Amino acid sequence: MTDRWQLEGDYVEACNCDVTCQCIWLEPPDDDVCTVSLAWHIRDGKYGDVDLSGLSVGMLIVTEAGVMFDPDTGWDVVLIIDEAADEDQRAALEDIYFGRAGGIFAPVSDTHIESAEVATVPVTFDRDGADFAVEMGDTVSMEVIGKTGFNEELGTISPHPLTKSREMQTGKSTTATVSYGDEFSWDVSENNSYLGDFELTNA
Template identity: 70%
Template sequence: MAENWTLRGDYVEACNCDVACQCIWMEPPDDGVCSASLAWHIEEGRYGDTDLSGLNTALLIRTEEGVMFAPGTVWNVVLIVDEAADDDQRAALEDIYLGRAGGIFGAAADAHVERAEVAAAPFSFRRDGTDFSVEVGDVVSVEVVGKGGFNDEVGTISPHPLTASQELHTGKSTLATVSYDDEYTWDVSENNAYLGDFELANA
């Protein structure tokens, strides 16, 4: 039986869409398919009695052609777990992010994920306001900056499913590369990014 879990911290994603990604409005991505890297730094987190604070995770997502969140659109994913996690922490992160413990990841897995695999790697996750820099081993390199509007305030996007408030900041990647295998290799630098604080739970 899955444990209750809560996560809070920093989140950033970078994808192949021009600013801003249309999946939020149920429109197809710019290239017809989605190539995205998502990364979380967990400032505070628990899965039952297992403390997840200070750990990091990332998801690489490739979709088939179509609207990302439309029923029947297939995703293939790679979950990368912080190599600093011990066995219990790694198992907990896999349960959460692969959807076995419910919440938003459970809904996504049930509706979309056709194939998933797991890897471990060292993480470097840095944030300075709305500037983010993430390195995941030799697999992921992401640098993003928040993008402001005519009033110089960094924009917001809503509804975004990966935080309880459903609101994140708009941004743009200055670097967004992935090199995992033939399927998960791309350079989508200078395109869309969403970023900010996140808070999620399964209860």
């Protein structure tokens, strides 16, 4: 029987779409493929008896051509785990993010993931309101600012699958670079970002 897990904290992503991620509306992304870096900082989290609070996790995704969430679209994935995690914490995070422990990542893993790797690197994750700065070793560099509309309020997007409320805030990357081998190597700075608080569980 799978242990219960729950995570909550801060989330940011930066992708290659120019203005907004088309995947939310089940449309093909810009250039017909998605290249995206995702980052979570777990303020409070547990997997069974394993405390995950204070750790950060990243994920790099490159998709085949087409709609990201189409069942026929495959993904290649790198899971990045904070080197501060001990052996039990690393195992728990792999179980969660590779879908072996249920929750939102289970159908994603079953349907889309064609190849998956794990990298362990030092991670710094800083947030000041709607401004984020994430460094994951020499692999990922993300700086993101929240974007406001004509009413001077931060924009929102829904439905976003990676939080219980289904709502994220809109942003723009000022830096969004990835360097992990030939396949996971890109600079999508000055493009779309989503950000905000997240809450996920398999309960």
